Amino acid sequence: MTHDSADTDGATDETHTDTISEYEAQLNAVLEDIDETPADESDVSLELPTLGLNRRDFMKAGAAAGVMGSLAGCTSLAGSTNSGSENTPHSSSGDVPSHIVPPGEHDEYYGFWSGGHSGDIRIYGLPSMRELTRIPVFNPEQAKGYGFDKKTSDMLEEAGDYTWGDSHHPSLSETDGKYDGEYLYVNDKAHGRVARVNLTYFETDAITNVPNVQSVHGCCIQSPDTEYVFANSEFRTPLPNDGRDINNPDKYVSLFTALDPESMEVLWQVEVDGNLDILDTDKDGRWAIASAYNDEEGVEIEEMTKNDRDFVKAFDVPAIQKAVDAGNYKEVNGVPVVDGTKSSSLNKGDNPIVRYIPTPKSPHCVEVEPNGKYAMVAGKLSPTVSIIDIEKLGSASDPKDTIVGQPKLGLGPLHTTYDGRGHAYTSLFIDSQVVKWDIETAVNSPKKSEDAILGKIDVHYNPGHIQAIQAMSTEPTGDWLVVLNKLSKDRFLPVGPIYPDNDQLLYIGNDKDNETGGMELVSDHPVYPEPHDAIFASKDKISPAKTWDAADYEGEKEYVKESNSRVERIDDETVEVYTSVKRSEYGLRDFTVKQGDEVTLTATNVEGSQDIVHGIAIPEHNVHLALAPQDTRQATFTADKPGVYWVYCTYFCSALHLEMRSRMIVEPRE
Amino acid sequence: MTHDSADTDGATDETHTDTISEYEAQLNAVLEDIDETPADESDVSLELPTLGLNRRDFMKAGAAAGVMGSLAGCTSLAGSTNSGSENTPHSSSGDVPSHIVPPGEHDEYYGFWSGGHSGDIRIYGLPSMRELTRIPVFNPEQAKGYGFDKKTSDMLEEAGDYTWGDSHHPSLSETDGKYDGEYLYVNDKAHGRVARVNLTYFETDAITNVPNVQSVHGCCIQSPDTEYVFANSEFRTPLPNDGRDINNPDKYVSLFTALDPESMEVLWQVEVDGNLDILDTDKDGRWAIASAYNDEEGVEIEEMTKNDRDFVKAFDVPAIQKAVDAGNYKEVNGVPVVDGTKSSSLNKGDNPIVRYIPTPKSPHCVEVEPNGKYAMVAGKLSPTVSIIDIEKLGSASDPKDTIVGQPKLGLGPLHTTYDGRGHAYTSLFIDSQVVKWDIETAVNSPKKSEDAILGKIDVHYNPGHIQAIQAMSTEPTGDWLVVLNKLSKDRFLPVGPIYPDNDQLLYIGNDKDNETGGMELVSDHPVYPEPHDAIFASKDKISPAKTWDAADYEGEKEYVKESNSRVERIDDETVEVYTSVKRSEYGLRDFTVKQGDEVTLTATNVEGSQDIVHGIAIPEHNVHLALAPQDTRQATFTADKPGVYWVYCTYFCSALHLEMRSRMIVEPRE
Structure with missing residues (x-):
């Protein structure tokens, strides 16, 4: 099994000679070490970085699928023992503010969690991490009578009459790049839906069943003034999906959809190559940037991961709107669908409506930093994060030149967040760590990723989204960060075969020259399956009504x-x-x-x-x-x-x- | 509006001369004081006890209904201000163990919360009060696929095909008076149902739709060996409820039901007078004791609260089983229904199957103390708790003689729990307090309730159930106590018109000669509507499976x-x-x-x-x-x-x- 050197246009200029078998052998050695010292799991994770980043290169994804599958979850790390975690030391340097909110006092921040396949939005207080309430969105829910009274049951019925949903990415409405406390928008990955939560009444007030799409995954408002809500359809399906082309995957499509945030009507859609994934926008109202995978347009996992690269899509929103206004679309199920594929005439010439930016295979997420300068694309199967210079999206003649840095950070980078002090924090799914790194150093020293890394901290286990306070707006506070870990294993009292996830609270207010770069793990919080993502706002940003009017x-x-x-x-x-x-x-x-x-x-x-x-x-x-x-x-x-x-x-x-x-x-x- | 002296056979031997208007005036004075000092709500509640218990006597319930309605919730205390609570001092004497469970460590205790009209069971860790998971019971729930897969959807369909339920009283199976970690049983107040949760898999594995009853309220296992599960039907309905007697409330009935804890089949039912309410059993397998109201058998609130007293029902289980075995029943919808009304021939003579014990009007709950000596019946509309000597249930010729104490504790006593050191803790709904009192002093000094009271502590606000660790078994630990407050008002960041409840954790391990008797408020926890009751077990008692077999x-x-x-x-x-x-x-x-x-x-x-x-x-x-x-x-x-x-x-x-x-x-x- 040979690991070919990666062909990653614009992805990295180093050569990659590691083989999967070599990689496997290294990992196995680590795992054997672990088996010998099961009593202290903190040691286990601390060992992993010493393998050396230079030996954890980009893996050719197709060949790696089997390995990733068997390693993922790092199950072998914990095995079935339950005793280890209780010995995990909890270090605190003493200069971390208390996360305890005493009786009668209020939290400083609201947290809005998407409930994943629970279908709801959950409201937490931070730093206490107490759940304040839940807002049913795609899930009929009896305690609040949601789906029981006429107003909400009619709304659910008109939105497809589905009995469940899968809420992934909450996005808060903004005015001038700041959260305005009006609305929260969230996708339904189980169906092609986008919902809106009214933050005056903390109640879902609209659900749109988007035509032509089966699964909305990425979803966000357009910064800075919420002029659109954007939604990525992840699954490629025939257009329309009415029985035609069922055995002709080449004709399946994935769509980028724009909705009106007030009326919640679908405005237009853009057809692209590959499967769209997660989404963020710049801070100036021009670019919406989406990760994407399966540029091969395969239907099985080996086909989807055959090539070495995929293409992030940068949508030039004013240019698309102009195309729509000019009638350059076909109408499908009443929606204008613009051709944004690579071969589209609208993508020829100097002003393409969609730019295709090559990255290592199957990147996972795009998060734009608070000042709007860079968009980070975490590699997932690559140990890198690709840094896109947003200013260059409109000027670079070759899309790959928009990538101005690609630090190697660790195994399984999924999501990145920010403290507003020039640092990025990236979750490492396979390493079960968060890595803190310096953005400008990564841009300016592209050959030496190590220089950019400020520290790593173990998390427990297999983090997905991470989010710092107000990091999705222009006003990050840089004090607290939450890591949404997919597995909890032995961290909590056992509760039967379906385990809680584990949300961990880190304090990131101290920049230190130590192993973690100053990050401190403060508290563990078991959570009902399966919180997917979260977004936080200062308590001053939200003004709910106390009664109905x-x-x-x-x-x-x-x-x-x-x-x-x-x-x-x-x-x-x-x-x-x-x-x-x-x-x-x-x-x-x-x-x-x-x-x-x-x-x-x-x-x-x-x-x-x-x-x-x-x-x-x-x-x-x-x-x-x-x-x-x-x-x-x-x-x-x-x-x-x-x-x-x-x-x-x-x-x-x-x-x-x-x-x-x-x-x-x-x-x-x- | 005159407050007549109470006619309460066996209820109290003091005279009561207060009038409702006098009571109202006193409360108004307190409320006015409060309005002048809104900044510190802790003062508000501390003021209340100084009114003096001797002026807070038993209220004639019928006349009190209006007052109670307007006072309940103590809304005026908080009004719409939000600023006051943040100044509430959080006193801690320093000898309270930490309730914080550091990352990687486990909680000491499991808590099983009933979710009220959320219909579920929620599992918490104590003392951290973190929610570990939820077990859907009467509520179809998508994240765990409950009601989506064949097994659970068939179960819900066969149990009436209802889309929701209202879980109130969780009860853990026992062997020899100790929690054995096998099962949890819980009622559905919205329907006549009892469910069982398998604690190996933390999944609901049986729901019985009990014939002849519309609403199961009280529900518990029979101590010490779980030979029966008992269920009180609260609402009186025609028997059977098939269209007959709809306008003839005299013919409506309330039933006490026994189920087999293994097969979950209904074994027999007992018809009684009045509406049955909450339920507990002795520790010897003989008596099941139920609170009850509406001895008048009225259908409107004024009718239900006309008289001064109601009757607690003590069911002699072996005697009932004997009557069933002897064929002394009528069969309705396949269930043997035994006549346990006051006029029944089975209640004549020296060995009645049901004893009717007079108490002040509309008592709320029955909780048997861990050593099985006394059953406490909280007065709700009376400021007293009636202490029933269980040994006398079989020997007293006059049922009222089984009441051996009736301390006056405060306004709106609802529930009582225990620390195993001879103390009882009673929630005071209207006073928004918990009162700690000495059981034997209350029995031995019946004229001077004050002597029994060891202290009071403010809670926030309007507590319902309270529960200390393992207080429902023979093994109370006496360290932590949870108060389930129905209103949270200004305790948390606002989340729209439907507020969370507030579960508060108290430490009760220190007996002190101070204002609170050593009770200390440790933490506030917002909770999704509407946790109703809870029961706690040491982590050693529960052994969930980690995978299915x-x-x-x-x-x-x-x-x-x-x-x-x-x-x-x-x-x-x-x-x-x-x-x-x-x-x-x-x-x-x-x-x-x-x-x-x-x-x-x-x-x-x-x-x-x-x-x-x-x-x-x-x-x-x-x-x-x-x-x-x-x-x-x-x-x-x-x-x-x-x-x-x-x-x-x-x-x-x-x-x-x-x-x-x-x-x-x-x-x-x-």
């Missing part, structure tokens, strides 16, 4: 006063029930319907006090509404079984909460 | 090896697809079906390594399976749309996770 929904729904609680029979099989809700009391003490009636229940929480939420549960009818103060919700159900059903309040609201009930009487029909 | 399911499902991945066409409209799953690779790289086919997908995770979980997602088909190592799951769906669909892995499993895919090709039909 009835005026917000005027005309859309009926506010039910106590005095107006009533039952209206529409026809022999249709009944409308209206009830107010307040502590201890529903406006309707009871109501009678007939077996088989379709009942529409409308309920208003007439209270004005914060934190006084009421529920309406109807046993055996799949009805549960959650009513915050001044909110009105509706549910429609069929009263199909005669009998007595006790409507009760699910939010513990008063000392007489238990007695807070209404009685639905369903009269038998003949 | 394929042998456990032999015969029930097919283990799909890599070599056996295949597609089998059953008939023109039915296809069976079998695939193995391992890192980077599905056994089937692609498979083809025809439009309209019913497809049954069977998949096995063939890996043996812990923490290597794989998902199977099929976009646009509502398919998501979560496969832990050695697990096999099935999903059935209709391939209704022609096209190409990319099956992908949702658990980030390796560096080539992104490339881990299969391709479902759906051929168009003519």
Whole structure:
């Protein structure tokens, strides 16, 4: 098994003579060492860097697939022992601010986690890392009545009527490059969807089922003023996917989609070569930059990883908009689709709408640094990060010349974040480490990656996304960083065969000349599968409402006063029930319907006090509404079984909460 | 509005002359004081006790309803200000062990939280209070594929096919009075259901839809050896609830149900007067003791709270079993229903099957102390806890003589827990406090409740359940206590109109002669709505499996090896697809079906390594399976749309996770 020297246009100018078997042998030696000293896992990870970066070169990806598969997860490192981790030392130099938020005090930052295949957004406080709430997005969720009341169930139904989703990349709306606290946008990788969360009410208020795409992966707003929301479709499918071309993979396509952030309507799409992956934009409203893989356009893993390179796509957004405005598109399912493939006439000449920038095989992510100068493309299968000079995207005649640095950082680099002091932090999936490095040194000393590396710290285990506070905006704070580790193995009490992930909090406020470059591991946090990414904002950026404003929904729904609680029979099989809700009391003490009636229940929480939420549960009818103060919700159900059903309040609201009930009487029909 | 002196047989021997208006005036005075000093809320609560317990007597409940409703939640305390809480001092005497669990170390205890109307069980580590995982129970949940794979979706369908549930009271199986780590049982208040969680796999493995009942509220195992699981139906409904007696509330009934903990079959039910509420058992296998309200058997709140007293029910389990064995029951929907009403012949004579013990109106809970001597019944609308001497349940000729103490503790006592050192801790919902008191002093000095009170501590706000470590077993540890507060108001960063609850951790290991009796508030934890109750076990008590054991399911499902991945066409409209799953690779790289086919997908995770979980997602088909190592799951769906669909892995499993895919090709039909 020979590891050919890599042919990576613009990727690196060193030669690569390592073989996979040599690489394997080195790793095996490390693993054998580990087996002999299982008691202290910290030693294990500290050993790994001493293998030397110069021996961890770019692997020819196709041949590496098997090795990566067997190594990935580093399962052998932990094996099935559980005792090792308890001896892991927890060093703290004493100059790290406390991450403990005492009772009654508030966190400094909001964290917005995407819940992965839980489909939700989770809100954390930092630095305490306490979960403040969850916002159901693609997942019907009973506690908040999401997908149970008419408004949200209609929204989910219109967005494809899917019972789940896979939320990956949350993006906060910006004004002038700063988070403005209005909205959060997030993709659904399980379907071609993009959702918007309203940050006044902390509720999902729109979901768009994007035509022509099966899986939205990368997703972000356009910096600095949220003029677009962009969405990458990852999976290549026939266009449209209606049964044509099913056995003709050459005709499958991947699309870059632009949405209107207000209306959430799809504006246009751009067809490209390969599978699009993750996405970020520059800070000036021109470039959207996407990682991509499978330039081979294969359908099996060996085909997808056959070549040595892939191409990052840089979308010239004003140029695309101009093409659309000029009618240079075909329309598919009502959407203008612009040809952005390499062979497109729109990509010929001096002003291509999409630039194809060669990088080592299967890069994973693109993150633009806060000052907008560089975009970092982590290598995943390559130990490098490719540094793209954004200014050169518009000027370089050869796209590969936009890559101005390519430091070798370690095995499995996936994501990069920033502290605003010129440092980048990259997660190393296979090494289970975070590497801190100096950006300008990496650019200016391209031959000596070691000079750029400021330190490494072990994380536990197999980190995916990492994110520092406000690093996706122009205002990074440079104090805390969260590493989202995919595996936790022995870090927590066991909870059965499905393990939690492990989010780790690092303090990065101290730059030091030590092994970690000053990074300190502060705390471990088990998390329900599978938080994917996170984005953080200062508490001053977010101003949620404490109650609903009835005026917000005027005309859309009926506010039910106590005095107006009533039952209206529409026809022999249709009944409308209206009830107010307040502590201890529903406006309707009871109501009678007939077996088989379709009942529409409308309920208003007439209270004005914060934190006084009421529920309406109807046993055996799949009805549960959650009513915050001044909110009105509706549910429609069929009263199909005669009998007595006790409507009760699910939010513990008063000392007489238990007695807070209404009685639905369903009269038998003949 | 006159507050009559309470007529509470056996409830208290003091006279009560306070009026509601007097009570209201006192509270208003307190609230006015609070308005003047909003900056420090700790002062607010500290003021409250100085009102004097002697002025906070038993309130005639019917008349009190309005007051309680308006006071409940103590909304006026916080109003809409947000600034006050940040000044709350956090006192720590320095002799409290750290609740921080450093990275790599394990918690000491498991906590099992019921998720309330989230319908799940949540697993926490204590003292860190980190959520380790969640176990979906009554809620279909996508991340673990619960309700998505055949096994769990069939279980949910057979248990009523409801889309949600309301889990309230978790109970751990015991052997010899000690938690044995086998099972956890929990009720569904939204329906008449009881579920069992298997603590080897941390997965719900049985749900029983109990006949004849609409809402199971109280639920617990029988101590000391889990010979039964008991379930109280709270709502009174016609028997059976099939359209008969709908307007005849006198004929509505509430039932006490016994289930077999192994088969989860319903064994028998006992009809009683009033609405059953919460439940605990003695430690000797004889008595199950239930709180109850609405002895009036009214249907509206004023009717339910008209009288001054209610009756705790003590079920003599062996006597009931004897009556069942002797055929003294009627059968309803296949279940033997024994008459346990006051007027039943089985309750005449010296050995009634159910004893009716008078207490002040609407008591809330029953908790038996760890040594099995006393059962505490918190007053809710009465400021007292009634102490039942369990030994006297079998000997006292008058049931009221079983009450051997009734200390007045504060406003809104709801739940009691224990430290094993002779102290009880009772949550005070309206006072927003926990009171620590000495049990034997309360029994021996019945006229002077003050002597029994050892201290009070403010909690934030409106506590429901409280629970100390292993206090429901015979092995309390007496170190940590969790208070589940229903409102959090200004304790956390705001997250929109639906607030988190607030679980607070107290250290109770120090007995001190100070204001709090040594209790110290350690940490605040926001929680998603609406954790209802919790139960804690030492980490040594629980031994979860790290992978599935394929042998456990032999015969029930097919283990799909890599070599056996295949597609089998059953008939023109039915296809069976079998695939193995391992890192980077599905056994089937692609498979083809025809439009309209019913497809049954069977998949096995063939890996043996812990923490290597794989998902199977099929976009646009509502398919998501979560496969832990050695697990096999099935999903059935209709391939209704022609096209190409990319099956992908949702658990980030390796560096080539992104490339881990299969391709479902759906051929168009003519």
